[in-house]
Amino acid sequence: MEYTPGFIEAKWKQKWKEADIYKVEIDRSKPKYYILDMFPYPSGAGLHVGHPLGYIATDIFSRFKRHQGYNVLHPMGFDAFGLPAEQYAIQTGVMPQISTEQNIKRYREQLDNLSFSYDWSRSVTTSDPAYYRWTQWIFIRLYEHYFNTKENKAKPVSELIEVFEKSGSEQAAAFSTIEDHFTAQQWKAFSPKQKDDVLMHYRLAYKGQAFVNWCEELGTVLANDEVKDGLSERGGYPVVQRPMEQWFLRITAYADRLLNDLKTLEWTDALKSMQENWIGKSEGAQVFFKIKDSEESIEIFTTRPDTIFGASFIVLAPEHDLVEKLVTPEQQHTVKNYLDYAKTRSERERISETKQVTGAFTGAYAVHPFTGESIPVWISDYVLKDYGAGAIMAVPAGDLRDHAFAEKFSLPIIEIIDRSAHPKATIEDKLGTMINSGFLNGLEVKDAIKMAIGEIATKGIGKAKVNFRLRDANFSRQRYWGEPFPVCYDEDGICHPLSDTDLPLMLPELEDFRPGAGSQSPLARVPAWQSTREGYRRETDTMPGFAGSSWYFLRYMDACNPDELVSHEAIDYWQNVDLYVGGTEHAVGHLMYARFWHKFLFDLGIVNTQEPFRKLINQGMIQGRSNFVFRAKENFFEEYLKINVLDKYFADSGVYRLTEDEYDEEFCADWAFKSNDLVIEVVSWKLEDKIERIKGAVLKAGKRLLIITNEELTMSINHPLVIAEKIRTAIDGSENFIFDKSEEIDSQLYVSYNLTGNYSADCFSKIHVDVNIVHNDYLDIDAAVATRQFENAYFLIDDNKQFSCSWEVEKMSKSKYNVVNPDDMVAAYGADCFRMYEMFLGPIDQAKPWDTKGIDGVAKFLRRLWSLFFDENGKIQLSDTEPTREELKILHQCIKKVSEEVERFSFNTCVSAFMICVNDLRRIECRNLSVLKDLLKLVSPFAPHIAEELWEQSGEAFSVTLQPYPVFDEKYLKEDxxxxxxxxxxxxxxxxxxxxxxxxxxxxxxxxxxxxxxxxxxxxxxxxxxxxxxxxxxxxx
RNA sequence: GCCGAAGUGGCGGAAUUGGUAGACGCGCUGGAUUCAAAAUCCAGUUCUCGCAAGGGAGUGUGGGUUCGAUUCCCACCUUCGGUACCA
Structure with missing residues (x-):
């Protein structure tokens, strides 16, 4: 019997489906194991071979864990809200609901093609109202809670209101960004709107102000992705930073818990340190600087209070609230100009710029709290509004950027640290002895920091403060295709959440997806949807992409529950994710938000674990391997004629290149012969003017002219003799002017890459070619001419009659013509082969290029595995005798290697181990049933179809998928x-x-x-x- | 800029705790089989000098630690991911 993957795989897909073999239920007799893939966004382009990498790895691991007796939860679903579907809708008018559904269908087909062991009955889609109902439900809970700093957890806002009513703001142990100071009486006297505003300082979901990328011409807010160099990617219109009311999630309240609990996770140190740095906890001091001749003071945050005597000026972020109040009439104009400039700068640019500093003087002075000196107040875009207090005391001797700023604007630089004892220390190291620093003089930096904070507190001008780089999450999008906020506003603008019974708040269907008026979302175009029965108006912003993906892993545990987001019973059994696999691109965004939501739900008693993802593996990207062809440019033809015709056939005729000296004209023909009066010009037949002028010049000089056109060279490109004969005839003949007009075609000539080295580099344009018509870096010319790109193409082939292409590793993308579709791979080699090859490519966590040509090695391996079971006539032939010592040694080497390596997620070396095992067993012509059966169990997680088929052929009952895993025994490997x-x-x-x-x-x-x-x-x-x-x-x- | 990762033959990669660098596979070269091709099988394949025996060099670059470094330390170069509204 021959190995026919197409037939076998269809058969087993059907059988597995009939047996519903991957369906999973709570089963307390078995230990649970929850294996999760990162949520895919179903894009219109479908899956390419890079996407399933992680899915194959988790599928192998899931099957492996099932063999080991675990009850494995392995679900898949779709993160379906997002910008691409909305963009597509704007361009084509196709409703996101429709395009998303189509895309999901296609993804599902492509995934099914690879036989993943998902329990599809648990699938979820974020844009499904049955799902986003619970996203909205969680949002309302966030809105209704604040963070209690004493208990270090979320508590109901209703309790906070009770505290306010009883004893005002001072007694509230509540996390907030703004420090409120009011008594119970004052609270009670607040208007409902005032109360609403105050509570927004505490709620875990609140309204605040943020700067967004505003594009006036497009009338919309743009994602950072859509902005390039200060201009919109679509259209190239100017983009400015503009403040806007937005919903936020108070993730900063959880900063300490998010930081501390990292320790409990089995994540890589790299990933943990990325999260740590993102949270960016820094301890320092808050200090107030009084403004000279004013009641105002500026709050700054510094991690280096020891350097306060070196502070020679203050810098405010351009967006700082005080800028307007402080600026003096004389500086109005300068500051206004600077603010206009700063608006055009993206935050990324502002952080990245280290070489050039810019800024403007406000005209105001602050009073140094210790020296009493007046120091100027400047604004500069290197200070960010959202970081710290949005203002710094600048210490040029202690900070590189402050130093650059001081130099540029000639501000004083006061040395405050003597680093002579630390010759290698940079100015940012916390090393040295204080000088020029009043009461701090002579102290070591470490002690000076403590002392300075103490003194600042004593003087009542500030206090020790912990600052986080982490910012509250902007949760608003002025978009259509996202979860609607389940809130509305009354006539006073007071916010009212919907009651749970009104959920889900459905997204209305729309026909026009362009932005609404005045920077609003497209939902603002639907007045009927906007107004509620109470006469309130709904929020028209929608939630961002990370809303649905911050909790989806919980819904899989109990995907169809209509009454709760997840049942107690399901949480009690499945708890949290044991293994999560996905790309590093989610290292800080998604993973941080999901941890935050999980912790919040823990505080509410909905989940029973502090962390959602116990162990996490980052998969590397699969890059594309692009192929290039070389198209001949104008100057190629002349070089071609010389190399392939003149040098070859006329070397002894004294052919030489004409120089300008030989003619008076500013142009000349290309080639002449010493032994006769013929001159040759290589030129496109279309350049008739040029031909006429050359003709004139050459005939005037008493020579004869042969025009060889680029076009005739192109058409006879692989037959230089044709041209040689033409030249010979011309030499021997007596015609004065020979010019055969080509027929009018627009042909291009391509030159095999391995020949391009013979010509100057500027003879060619390098052009992407679809990798699917290139095999082994040789272009399939027959396939090529059938494509649009090569409709009228001619090819200069090499001596082996091949046309070679160059290659480069790039991102896999449509525009680079290097996309390989897994469906094509499965059709050609089968899913087993594709799965194994994808693992064989290299370590799961590293980026590597896809190269289809290597897949043959895995295909060969599968055929060899197959042939172990059959004799030369294709009949199953196995013996059930006792295995030999050598057979057992080969088998147990493989069991040891594979079981160890799977636990380490080193799947590439597993495939090698299988190859070695099969090669060894073949060498000794092993036909032993028990050895081969154990091998099938090992192979089954990687290549389930072939394992299942051979299992059946060996006379075993369905299914190898449910067999216990072979156990390694050391005794078979002992060597003397x-x-x-x-x-x-x-x-x-x-x-x-x-x-x-x-x-x-x-x-x-x-x-x-x-x-x-x-x-x-x-x-x-x-x-x-x-x-x-x-x-x-x-x-x- | 900042944070994180990765650089090993022609290519993908292996070397698990500092101990034989290049497992396994692709490609290539030669051979067998075949009318021929595909498929299959066998042998070789880091570079370099050499007919060979054998020698030398070699894991991005430069330095260091060690009996011994792809592995540890320092500095640098290149590529990739993220950088808060792509997902």
Whole structure:
């Protein structure tokens, strides 16, 4: 029987489906294991071979864990809200509901093609109202809670209101961004709107102000992605930063918990440190600087209060509230100009710019709290409004950017730290002794920091403060295709959440997806949807992409529950995700938000774990391997004629290149002969003017002219003899002017890459070519001419009649013509082969290029595995005798390697181990049933179809998928001899077979007396011999 | 700029705790089989000098630690991911 993947795979897909073999339920008799893939966004382009990498890995691991007796939850769903569908709707008018549904259908087909063991009955889609109902529900809970700093957890806002009513703001242990100071009486006197505003300072979901990318011409807010160099990507219109009312989530309240609990996670150190740095906890001091001749003071945050005596000016963020109040009439104009400039700068640009500083003087002065001196107040875009207090005390001697700023604007630089004891220390190291610093003089930096904070507090001008780089999450989008906010506003603008019974608040259907008036979302165009029965108006912003993806892993546990987002029973059993696999691009965004939501739900008692993802693996990207063809440019043809015709066939005719000296004209023909009066010009037949002028010049000089057109060279490109004969005829003939007009075609000439080296580099344009018509870096010319790109193409082929292409590794994308579709791979090689090859490419966590040509190796392996079971006539032939020692050794080597490597997620080396095992078993012509059956169990997670088929062919009952995993036994691998490498100074010089239990002294003696070694030593005394038992012997001379 | 990762043959990669660098596979070269091709099988394949025996060099670059470094330390270069509204 032959191995026919197409037939076998269809058969087993059907059987698995009929048996519903991947359906999973709570089963308390088995330990649970929850394996999750990162939520895919179903884009219109469909899956390419890079997408399933992580899915294959988790599928192998899921199957492996099932073999080991775990009850495995392995679900898949779709993160379906997002910008691309909305963009598509704007362009084509196709409703996102429709395009998303189509895209999901296509993704599902492509995923099914690879036979993943998902329990599809648990699938969720974020844009499904049955799902986003619960996203809205969580939002309302966030809105209704604040963060209690004493209990370090979320508590109901209703309790906070009670505190306010009883004892005002001072008694409230509530996390807020603004420090409120009011008494119970004052609170009670507040208007409902005032109360609403105050509570927004505490709610975990609140309204605030943020700067957004505003594009006036497009009438919309743009994603950072849509802005390039200060202009909109679509249209190239100017984009400015503009403040806007937005919903926020108070993730900063959870900063400490998010930071501390990282320790409990089995994530890579790299990922943890990225999260740590993102949270960016820094301890320092808040200090107030009084403004000279004013009641105002500026709050600054500094991590280096020790350097306060070096503060020679203050810098405010351009957006700082005080700027307007502080600016003096004389500086109005300068500051206004600077603010206009700052508006055009994106935050990224502002942070990245380190070489050039810009800024403007406000005209105001602050009073240094210790020296009493007046120091100027400047504004500059290197200070960010959202970081710290949005203002800094600038210490030029202690900070590089402050230093650059001081130099540029000639501000004083006061040395405050003597680093002479630390010659290698940079100005940002916390090392040295304080100088020029009043009461801090002589202290070490570390002590000076403490002392300075103490003094600042005593003087009542500030206090120690912890600052986080982490910012509250902007949760508003002025978009259509997202979850509607379940809130509305009354006539006073007071916010009212919907009651739970009114959920889900459905997204209305729309026909026009352009932005609404005045920077509003398209929902603002639907007045009927906007107004509620109470006469309130709804929020028209929608939620961002991370809303739905911040909790989806919980819904999989109980996907169809209509009454709760997840039942207690399901949470109690499944708890949290044991293994999460996805790309590093989610390292800080999604993973931070999901952890935040999970912690909030923990505070509410909905989940029973502090962290959502226990272990996490980052998969590397699969890059594209682009192919390029080389198109001949104008100057190619002249070089071609010389190399392939003139040098070859007319070398003895004295052919030479004409120089300008030979004619008076500013142009000349290309080639002439010493032995006769013919001149040759290579030119496109279309350049008739040029031909006429050359004709005139050449005939005037009394020579004859042969025009060879680029077009005729192109059409006879692989037949240089045709041209040679034409030249010969011309030489021998007597015509004065020979010019054969080509027929009018627009042809292009492409040159095989391996020939391009013969010509100047500027003879060619390098152009992407679809990798699907290139095999082994050789262009399939027949396939190529059938495409639009090569409709009228001619190809200069190499000596082997091949046309080669160059290649480069790039991102896999449509525009680079390097996209490979997994469906095509499955059609050609089968899903088993594709799955295995994708794993074989390299380590799961590293980026690597896809190259289809290597897949043959895996295909060959599968055929060899198959052939182990059959004789040369294709009949199943297996023996049920006792396995030999050698067979067991080969098998157990494989069991050991594969079970260890799967646990380490090193799937590429597993595939190698399988190949070695099958090669070895073939070599000894193993036909042993028990050995081969164990091998099938090992292979089954990687290549389930072939394993299932061979299992059945071996006479076993359905299904290999449900078999327990083979157990490794050390005794089969024991060796009584070890082959030692014998090295001299670390370089291998000989091999020595020694008994495994030989002691070191004897081994040393044997090694030193080896003939290869004595030859090397040649009398040189041996200084030392190092014997590492079981590993190697090193002789030091 | 900042944070994180990765650089090993022609290519993808292996070397698990500092111990034989290049497993396994692709490609290439030669051979067998075949009318021929595909498929299959066998042998070779880091570079370099050499007919060979054998020698030298070699894991991005430069330095260091060590009997011994792809692995540890320092500095640098290049590429990739993220950088808060792509998902």
């Amino acid at each position: 001899h070890i082959e030692y490498p014998v090295c001299i100074n670390g370089k291998k010089r000989a091999l020595l077979l020694l008994p495994a239990d030989m002691d070191k002294a004897d081994a040393e003696k044997q090694a030193v007396s080896l003939p290869e070694i004595t030859k090397w030593l040649d009398g040189t005394p041996v200084k030392k011999v190092i014997v590492v038992s079981g590993k190697m012997i090193n002789i030091v001379i």
